Amino acid sequence: MKENNSQTYSLTLSDPRIHFSSAHFVIGEKYCEGIHGHDYSLKIELVAKKTVNDMVMDFLDLKPWMRKIASELDHRMILPANNEELKITVNEESNKVEVNLRESKFYEIPFSDTVILPISNSTVEEIARYIAEKLEIHLKDHKELTSLKVTVGEYENQEASCIITLNN
Ligand SMILES: [Zn+2]
Numbered sequence: 001m002k003e004n005n006s007q008t009y010s011l012t013l014s015d016p017r018i019h020f021s022s023a024h025f026v027i028g029e030k031y032c033e034g035i036h037g038h039d040y041s042l043k044i045e046l047v048a049k050k051t052v053n054d055m056v057m058d059f060l061d062l063k064p065w066m067r068k069i070a071s072e073l074d075h076r077m078i079l080p081a082n083n084e085e086l087k088i089t090v091n092e093e094s095n096k097v098e099v100n101l102r103e104s105k106f107y108e109i110p111f112s113d114t115v116i117l118p119i120s121n122s123t124v125e126e127i128a129r130y131i132a133e134k135l136e137i138h139l140k141d142h143k144e145l146t147s148l149k150v151t152v153g154e155y156e157n158q159e160a161s162c163i164i165t166l167n168n
Helices: 059-073 124-138
Strands: 009-024 036-048 077-080 086-091 096-101 105-110 114-117 145-155 158-165
Touching: 009 059, 036 059, 036 124, 059 124, 077 086, 114 124, 124 145, 124 158
Parallel strands: 009 077, 077 114
Antiparallel strands: 009 036, 036 145, 086 096, 096 105, 145 158
């Protein structure tokens, strides 16, 4: 374990094999996108005040976690549970989700094809926040880390990040 007050370390990890292809629509103030999909990219950055075994973290510890989160979202429609304009009714028994947007757009989709997230909109910012908060829990025992950053991209050069400062 190496610690020097003038130094910090960072690790950046993305893997072209770890991505998720999902459908979504963003709800704007006065508009709503039609359903469409992206092949979302995922990047994780960690900052540490010291290394452990000469590493911020072993890539092999992070990659399975990234694969797991990507597979939970892959080939599904991402629905935001916390959007006031959207009413989502789930009927697990009949494998059905009814989506009602401002009483003007209605969708009915199989429950098994959806993932309903605790986010307010399916923007890359909100998806990044959702993943970052899950990652924060996963990393809670790594007291040497000072921040984490999750970046989700819709296209090349079109991405957003959520950064969480860790109070260790
Ligand atoms: Zn989109």
